[in-house]
Amino acid sequence: MNKLKWWQTAVFYQIYPRSFADGNGDGIGDFAGMTARLDYLRSLGVDALWLSPHYPSPLWDCGYDISDYEAVAPEYGTLEDFDRFLEAAHARGMRVILDLVLNHTSDEHPWFLESKSSRDNPKADWYIWRDPDPVSGGPPNNWQSCFDGPAWTYVPERGQYYYHYFMKQQPDLNWRNPQVKAAMWKAVRFWLERGVDGFRLDAIGTIYEDPAMTPHRVPLDLAGLRHLADTAQTPAEKKRLARYWREMFQYQWGGPGLHDLMKELRALVDEYPGDRLLVGEDDDIAYLGDGDDELHLVFNFPLMRVERITPAHVRRNQRQRLARLDALPTRGWGCNTLGNHDSSRLFTRYGDGIHDAALARLNLTLVLALRGTPFLYNGEEIGMTDLIITDPSRLRDTMATWYYRALIEELGVPPAEAALRAGRMSRDKNRTPMQWSNAPNGGFCPPHATPWLPVNPNYAQGVNVADQEADPASLLNFYRRLLAVRKATPALIEGEYRPVHERARAYLAFLRQTASQTVLVVLNYSDKARRLDFSSLSKRPGRVIFSSQQGAPATCDLSRLEVADFEACLIELF
Numbered sequence: 001m002n003k004l005k006w007w008q009t010a011v012f013y014q015i016y017p018r019s020f021a022d023g024n025g026d027g028i029g030d031f032a033g034m035t036a037r038l039d040y041l042r043s044l045g046v047d048a049l050w051l052s053p054h055y056p057s058p059l060w061d062c063g064y065d066i067s068d069y070e071a072v073a074p075e076y077g078t079l080e081d082f083d084r085f086l087e088a089a090h091a092r093g094m095r096v097i098l099d100l101v102l103n104h105t106s107d108e109h110p111w112f113l114e115s116k117s118s119r120d121n122p123k124a125d126w127y128i129w130r131d132p133d134p135v136s137g138g139p140p141n142n143w144q145s146c147f148d149g150p151a152w153t154y155v156p157e158r159g160q161y162y163y164h165y166f167m168k169q170q171p172d173l174n175w176r177n178p179q180v181k182a183a184m185w186k187a188v189r190f191w192l193e194r195g196v197d198g199f200r201l202d203a204i205g206t207i208y209e210d211p212a213m214t215p216h217r218v219p220l221d222l223a224g225l226r227h228l229a230d231t232a233q234t235p236a237e238k239k240r241l242a243r244y245w246r247e248m249f250q251y252q253w254g255g256p257g258l259h260d261l262m263k264e265l266r267a268l269v270d271e272y273p274g275d276r277l278l279v280g281e282d283d284d285i286a287y288l289g290d291g292d293d294e295l296h297l298v299f300n301f302p303l304m305r306v307e308r309i310t311p312a313h314v315r316r317n318q319r320q321r322l323a324r325l326d327a328l329p330t331r332g333w334g335c336n337t338l339g340n341h342d343s344s345r346l347f348t349r350y351g352d353g354i355h356d357a358a359l360a361r362l363n364l365t366l367v368l369a370l371r372g373t374p375f376l377y378n379g380e381e382i383g384m385t386d387l388i389i390t391d392p393s394r395l396r397d398t399m400a401t402w403y404y405r406a407l408i409e410e411l412g413v414p415p416a417e418a419a420l421r422a423g424r425m426s427r428d429k430n431r432t433p434m435q436w437s438n439a440p441n442g443g444f445c446p447p448h449a450t451p452w453l454p455v456n457p458n459y460a461q462g463v464n465v466a467d468q469e470a471d472p473a474s475l476l477n478f479y480r481r482l483l484a485v486r487k488a489t490p491a492l493i494e495g496e497y498r499p500v501h502e503r504a505r506a507y508l509a510f511l512r513q514t515a516s517q518t519v520l521v522v523l524n525y526s527d528k529a530r531r532l533d534f535s536s537l538s539k540r541p542g543r544v545i546f547s548s549q550q551g552a553p554a555t556c557d558l559s560r561l562e563v564a565d566f567e568a569c570l571i572e573l574f
Contacts, residue, residue: 006095007198007277007296008333009493010047011368011483012375016341017054017076018062018452019433020378022445028452030431031077035085038092040465044381044476048095050200052341058108060169060398061147062431064099064202065106086195095197097277102184104170111183112171116155116162126180127171127348128163130213140191141215143252144222148402151252152158152430165206165252167398175207175261185268192269198271198277201295204262205282208255217386218248223406262287262294279335285321287450297373303483304338307525309350309363311508311525312368315499318510322497324370334372338363345430348386355527357383358566361478361548362523365568368486369512369521371497379434381479382468384430387456390419396453400426403409415485426473428453435459437466485570491517492570500537507531507563511537511573518573519545520558527565535559542571 015034015040023032031054041049053063056073063073072082089096115123130140130152139152139161152161153168162171171178188199220228225244232241262278266289269276278294280287283301286533287294303317325332339346347360360383367374389395393403404422407413413421424427433455438442443461444465445451456463464557468474485490495512506526512519520537534542541555548568556562556571563569 004494005275005296007048007275007373010095010373011045011486012048012097012373012378013041013044013046014050014052014340014375016052016378016431018052019431019444021434021436022449022451023447025446026075027441027445028075028448031072031081031085032073035081035088038088038094042092042094044478045170045480045487046094046096046195046376049089050375051099052095053101058106058169059396060077060106060167062397062427064101064166065108065170066102067106067110069184071191076334077437082560083194084130085250090195095277096197097198097200097279098191099202100188100199101202102166102175103203104172107169108172110458111354117157119158119160123179125177126174128174128209129158129160130163133162141213143213143216144225144248146222146249147399149222149406150359152462157212163209165203165209172209173205173274175257181261181264185265186267188265192272192276194394196276197274198296201280204258204280204287205253205284209253210251211256214251216248216251218244220244220248222248223410224404226403227407227411231322259286259289259294266294267329285324285328287330287334288325288332291328291332294376297333297335300334300336300372301373303336304343304349308352309359309366309525311504311506311523314366314508315502318370318497318499332438334370335375336367336372337368337375338367339377339430340375341377341431342427345384345386346380347383355566357475359525360475360547362525362566362568364479364482365521365546365548365570366508366523368482369492369510369519369570371495371512381476382435382465383463383475384432384435384465385456385458387430387432388420388423388452388550389426392419392422394454395422395426395428397426397428397431400428421518429505432456435464437464438462472501478548482546487546489517489519489570490514491519491572491574495555497520500534501532507532509534516545520569520571520573522561522567522569524563524567529565530563532561532563533559534561538573540574542573544569546570547570 020028020029021033021037023030054076055066056071057063057065072079086096111126114121114125133140143151145151147167154161164171196465228241232238277296279297280295282298287298300321306313350363351359394562395401400422404418407418432453433444433451435442438460440447441451442455468476491512493515495514498511501509508523510521535558538558542558544552544556549564
């Protein structure tokens with residue numbers, strides 16, 4: 001494995017700072033809390049940490065509206081606290097990458113405050129400004145923000161509209177201005193020089209839009225489109241919905257210049273020692289360039305864009321993704337995940353209400369056994385679930401609060417139904433505080449503190465770290481065992497992927513192979529035990545290096561492999 005970079009062998013763990021660990025008792029996660037939990041993360045077996053935004057922010061979009069790129073939000077601590085966290089993580093052998101938001105700033109950033117003050121100030125062209133439509137006097141076109149309605153907001157001081165792909169508090173930067181680029185690259189260098197190991201690049205596809213500002217032709221606004229998403233039932237309605245989403249935003253994504261910009265950023269990052277990493281919040285393999293001149297990784301989001309993980313879906317996904325990665329001039333590397341801060345939690349999203357715990361174990365095994373770098377999300381290791389917040393006053397996701405109002409005021413939905421639908425749509429449901437113990441507030445913060453989001457009450461039913469630490473059969477200890485097995489099994493890290501039994505509908509089987517080791521991965525996604533024949537792979541007994549079933553034998557006969565319902569097993573072949 002010496003030929004691989006650190007980020008190819010690592011398992012990443014995403015920390016949502018506001019919800020991870022409260023170190024000063026104010027109900028908000030912070031760097032003191034994160035630093036105190038580093039030994040837990042090391043014991044879990046992860047190798048690298050991705051921090052969601054930790055910068056100063058008015059929090060209209062939970063930190064993705066940044067008001068200072070070279071500082072730490074006061075509620076999280078100070079730069080010195082950050083440095084202590086980074087040093088402590090490195091001392092434990094863990095790398096740290098930061099979220100980097102390139103597309104936009106906060107509307108409270110000093111750059112924007114200056115830019116909006118007049119048409120002739122030094123930063124007048126740092127954002128995307130347009131005159132009103134000459135006929136209607138309204139916005140320049142009908143583009144929508146993907147969060148909360150029209151993509152244009154009027155500023156009287158300039159008599160112009162500014163563009164925002166996200167909410168109006170997140171104005172888009174004008175990356176065609178060399179001064180903007182220089183200022184942002186300065187911020188990148190600020191963190192690289194402090195020792196961070198790279199960046200996860202937020203929403204890179206939105207950096208450049210269609211210069212011609214071509215209007216879309218969808219006969220709905222954003223509220224109407226989200227309402228259709230809630231109510232679509234038939235295959236035809238769902239197909240129309242997908243087409244409308246694509247057509248509404250097609251001119252606001254992927255404008256010319258993106259690949260040149262990514263090459264420039266890669267060249268900057270490559271100036272620093274230690275193989276600093278760039279991973280894009282995108283699934284387009286084109287962002288890897290020739291495999292060695294743009295980003296290092298993009299996420300395999302198609303793997304998670306299904307209602308249910310099935311063997312057929314995984315095979316199809318791997319066939320398509322790996323073929324494209326292999327076709328790059330410098331072979332590309334995969335990046336697999338089933339959850340993050342923007343999606344429903346793995347335990348909820350892919351459960352069936354009956355076998356949720358078993359499916360969670362299967363799906364972890366899948367992510368850790370596929371070719372590529374795995375990303376995990378904090379709390380999934382204890383089976384944290386979505387918490388639907390039906391009291392709109394407790395929501396902190398402003399996209400959901402906008403939707404709640406739009407449902408009532410524009411679409412006439414009754415308030416109780418609107419509250420439920422907003423809670424289900426909200427990203428708050430999968431961002432609730434980490435559950436550390438069976439104690440008030442789940443041990444996230446002291447009993448006297450009010451956590452920034454409600455803690456899921458299921459912490460009292462064993463969904464917490466402390467209770468699971470003491471239970472050898474817990475999901476937490478399953479994660480630990482499997483992460484340790486992956487680390488000790490070269491084929492699972494660097495091996496080639498080869499599917500076997502490709503017509504099987506109920507189970508997934510594939511090989512991970514190096515020149516010196518072959519591992520058979522079998523994942524039974526059904527509620528029936530099976531006897532399977534893998535004798536064509538080897539006539540010798542296989543060594544069971546891992547099984548989700550307690551008491552699994554140490555060796556197995558490959559001609560009659562007994563696989564229990566929902567079992568995940570890893571078998572070394574000889």
